[in-house]
Amino acid sequence: MSTQTKTLTKKEALFEYLIRLADDRLILGHRLSEWCGHGPILEEDIALANVSLDYIGHAASLYEYAVEIEGEDRHRDDLVYFRNDVEFKNLKLTELPKGDFGFTIARQFLFASFSYFLYKELSEVDDEQFAGMIKKHLKEVKYHLRHSREWVLRLGDGTEESHERIQNSFDDIWTYVGELFYQDEVDEFLQEHKLAPDTASFKDEWKELVEGSLKEATLEVPDWDQYMVTGSRDGLHTEHLGHLLAEMQHLRRSYPDGNWQ
Amino acid sequence: MTATKSTYNKEDIWELISEVTDPEIPVLTIVDLGIARDVKYEDSTFVIRITPTYSGCPAMQAIEKEIEKKLRLNGIDNFEIKTDFSETWTTDWMTEDAKKRLKEYGIAPPGKTEKVDDFLKSLDSSGDHIPCPYCDSSNTELQSEFGSTACKAQYYCNDCDEPFEHFKCI
DSSP: OOTTOSSOOHHHHHHHHHHHHHHHHHHHHHHHHTTTTTOSSHHHHHHHHHHHHHHHHHHHHHHHHHHHHHTSOOOHHHHHHSOOGGGOOOOHHHHSOOOSHHHHHHHHHHHHHHHHHHHHHHTTSSOHHHHHHHHHHHHHHHHHHHHHHHHHHHHHTSOHHHHHHHHHHHHHHGGGTGGGGOOOHHHHHHHHTTSSOOGGGGHHHHHHHHHHHHHHTTOOOOOTTSOOOOOGGGTOOOHHHHHHHHHHHHHHHHSTTOOOO | OOOOOSOOOHHHHHHHHTTOBOSSOTTSBTTTTTOEEEEEEETTEEEEEEOOSSTTOTHHHHHHHHHHHHHHHTTOOOEEEEEOOSSOOOGGGSOHHHHHHHHHTTEEOOOOTHHHHSHHHHTTOTTOOOOOTTTOOSOEEEEESOOSSTTEEEEEETTTOOEEEEEOOO
16 A cells, blocks of 8 residues: 555554554564573563563554455455565664674663653544554553663673663664654554544653663763664565565465464 | 353343454453443444454454454354444453453553553663563563563563563563
């Protein structure tokens, strides 16, 4: 579905919005799952696997609702396994390779803190099923935020090496944070119908939390006004998404009707 | 397996599903946990409404299968299990008796959720001193926000030197 449609219907806009939210969580969940068995310590291996499960769970319920809204008898798995990279609408931030533990934590913190503010607003939207789902997810997001924030503090205010690595991670990822607040006609349409919040309304609060945490961690806050990437909500991605999808989708595409016996 | 009987009502169904335990925490049933919400009889079908604890909890699938098995073993086929998101599952639904059994089992039970609701203020209190389920000491510390399952955090008791799990407030 093109987001450029002149006469966007409520159904189309909500479907698109749910897909964007779900894609973010599916892709980030997949990235996090790559830590399973490779975590720096056992507790973190388990923690990252649990957060990954949460994200994939959130994505599953969002896709489920999306296909219900669409009403074309598609299964939610079709959206996961049988779409190509240009049809995915996840933020570029979520598809970047997992990097080192510092990079993973920097990304988790930025994404979880943004999700926290977004979900607080989304849990009040004028759609009982959507809002109910989000309320549930919000409770889990709080733990993701607390977990990642504590690691930001520990790594930033830790050894020389941990400080340097997490600082580099924030510097590297910064160009991708602008997209978190990207909005287009889909968002505007849904805002008019009280189905989505204006992300600008909580941007200052979010920045305050991010800056406060980075400073507490003795880290430099990168330049907010630097060049920021765009395009992912229109299906433009980094080279990394194709590789991720190849890995995630190949089994299902090779055996489309395969079943565990 | 209990003997089958020819007619069942809602109360019988509730009683049967009350025997289904959580696969991760076998001392608690899905009724203790508040996962099972209600049973309705609509169009000759028993509609069992359940609500998920954690969105990605793999135990939910196992629980659905257990409910199904329990009912089929009793010769009941006219049922439907519905997952409902309109109510948000919270550890506040856990009965006091369930919390007591949880503690006896070695898992520190959840407190009230008020604190996590006022979230940004609680961001720094990760050193919550959850009482140790073995010796009741509050000289404990958080080791990891996530334990063997998403619903549990890992703590350590500095007095009795035992690691223990805490069922998080959510």
